[in-house]
Amino acid sequence: METLNPQVKAVEYAVRGPIVIKAGEIERILQEGGKKPFTEVIKANIGDAHAMGQQPITFLRQVVALCTFPELLDSPSFPEDAKRRAQRILQGCGGRSLGSYSASQGVDCIRQDIAAYIEQRDQGVPSNWENIFLTTGASDGIVSILRLLVSGEGRARTGVMIPIPQYPLYSAAIAELGAVQVNYYLDEDNCWALDVHELHRAYQAAKQHCQPRVLCIINPGNPTGQVQSKKCIEDVLHFAYEENLFVMADEVYQENVYAPDCEFHSFKKVLYEMGPEYFNSVELASFHSTSKGYTGECGFRGGFMEIVNLDPEVKAQLVKLLSVRLCPPVAGQAAMDVIVNPPQPDEPSFAQFHKEKASVLGALADKAKLTEQILSAVPGIKCNPVQGAMYAFPQIFIPPRAVEEAKALGMQPDMLYCLRLLEETGICVVPGSGFGQREGTYHFRMTILPSPEKLKVLLEKVRDFHINFYA
């Protein structure tokens, strides 16, 4: 431990932190016949849809299975459109095998499909496939870009602006790279909206001790679930333009918008609409993933990023850096291809694909509503609407005696709360302190992924626990 990399020591990742390790221990006790006041642990700590019972999209799995075992291309039980997709992907692979390394940027034809998808999503804003990089989940892309951008010493060290609350991949990567974390606070009283004045404040304060070079945005928000308005995105991009910041837009929840008055706007499209002065100058990387949306294919570790306005020399450095790790998993690339190139209306799988997609997204929208309704009715819990993504991040009021007890135990009050919740009910959620929160406020993050029946039980147990804890 003495000689361990101090930047590794500084890393924290609450989503799989101590509370989740504790949940695993309790699960083992239950499996071995031990007694607890509940019969199962419900893991609402991580956005892992299939683990919570969500079924895979049939067409996606058909295409990946066909790519994996091409003898199935002769099987009459697979639809023609799935076979066409698989054949096309295999033609892009060396030796027509998923077992070959792809180019470090990913398979060419998949990059082309992604560019076409982005153009359609952004209503015609051009996308150059040579700016598309497949990644090992979105996390890999985010860390790769940060790795490029961190430099300098002392006051010249790169500052990375991140929202608070944030997804802790960001703080972990910043710690590991030894960059400076610059917090800007989302406005909880305004449904976790991003206020550009707060960006200015954070930037000016940070300038005293580092060089802010990067602005990270998560939209729809994780853990906060807000969906940014177009006006807000314009303000953010204008600010980035003025201050010459590299914008990292984490848009992995772009398909997960539930609130009827909200709409997903990509940073790229908004930048384009602001005119060439902006579109030709602001450096932007946008990230997407197979793990979220309606597919929830976390295990395949698929994802991509689109980079805009990267200096060609820097882009060459990025390619070089990625080439050391050879390539992202090709099965995950194939899964990504299905998401950006789904069945068309004249294809045999169209109806089933859309039925399955609508079913997943419809259920998520219902569960987002249910979560807000039940939690916001609990005295001592304040829960904003879950406009998008897959999480609620309610504020919990923790009485002073519990705060003192936590201090005496050397832990955060919300950690004490979540540990008690786990021990009394078997529900595993993550303390707000793992994501960041305003001093003196306490929260937890829970996913909305359990089945509707299970989610209802879970929320009612949280309600009863909270009332009891508070008393």
Add this chain to the structure above:
Amino acid sequence: METLNPQVKAVEYAVRGPIVIKAGEIERILQEGGKKPFTEVIKANIGDAHAMGQQPITFLRQVVALCTFPELLDSPSFPEDAKRRAQRILQGCGGRSLGSYSASQGVDCIRQDIAAYIEQRDQGVPSNWENIFLTTGASDGIVSILRLLVSGEGRARTGVMIPIPQYPLYSAAIAELGAVQVNYYLDEDNCWALDVHELHRAYQAAKQHCQPRVLCIINPGNPTGQVQSKKCIEDVLHFAYEENLFVMADEVYQENVYAPDCEFHSFKKVLYEMGPEYFNSVELASFHSTSKGYTGECGFRGGFMEIVNLDPEVKAQLVKLLSVRLCPPVAGQAAMDVIVNPPQPDEPSFAQFHKEKASVLGALADKAKLTEQILSAVPGIKCNPVQGAMYAFPQIFIPPRAVEEAKALGMQPDMLYCLRLLEETGICVVPGSGFGQREGTYHFRMTILPSPEKLKVLLEKVRDFHINFYA
């Protein structure tokens, strides 16, 4: 470029470096109907078996396809043993889906299968499955361990001892982490053997300016193809024990041993046989992969590492670090499971599996022999036997006029040689300077992966080119 991370700038990775980019350009010219003195580019730069036409192992692909699309479990066209493997893997996955995140260390039952495989490989030396970590290819494991071990400033900075020639993942990771690269030279005149006196020399020299903490070994060797004797491994482990070095044993080519007088000995087994004083103290990490061996499944990015004698607190730090990236691709984990848990003699797939495995390894052994025979007969080329792995690393004699010309062009002489070879013959190999070599000597690395017919043509073209170039 000015503010780019200087450690990223310092990274080099020749296996996908400038010569490979040039090869891609030439391929595009050929595709567009351009004229060259050859009709195809042969990429012998990277150990990418399937891209060179090697067929996947049927059983492996059946298991992964069944995991991917479990409806196939009802299909009579899949054998029962493949179905049993798939069912077992799926039972280890959240929601019985390959689309769930696994634990950051990998799926438990796959870790258990790996431990059982290691015990069998090492003739009973115990392996604890809780010390097995699945990884995203071996590269990911290697970089993760290095990341833990790099610390200190100035003369206290971690030195990492690597063989020269080396696989450039090591130098790239060392540059990126800002560690100190400590070279020890393999003995080309002795079939690239590792001489422990050279380890002592390199260690003592490095002590003057850094703190050597890590010793990396590649066995069988990449790019050099040697297989270490048991005696040599004992010497290395004794040295590591004396100097308190963390040993990283890159054993991804453990199945790839061709020379009849050579045998693979794992570092773990040799350490065990040296007695408890050694086995309970030397810190060791060993790496394996789905990408090499007889499967060549590079695209799945499967791999694992076994760690021995890691301090429990440090191990907890490793788990934490890995958890930030969530998990290795689960399809790659499934592929790894097949390798460590192949069909047994009483199972229906046994005969075909072993036929396919023997066919791949037999062909590789033939090609290793062929490569050595043809190259070592060329005047001005010196080629050691390819005892194992997948590469030849012949020494090429470059005449002084060519060395001068290269200098005038600002490039390494072996880079000039390889560029000319590519332009005149379409053959893509990697200059020795990308792997490291003794000052004033020149080499290239080529894979032995093309089909026997193609390999013969390739070698004859290299011979003719060399004679011509030399003249």
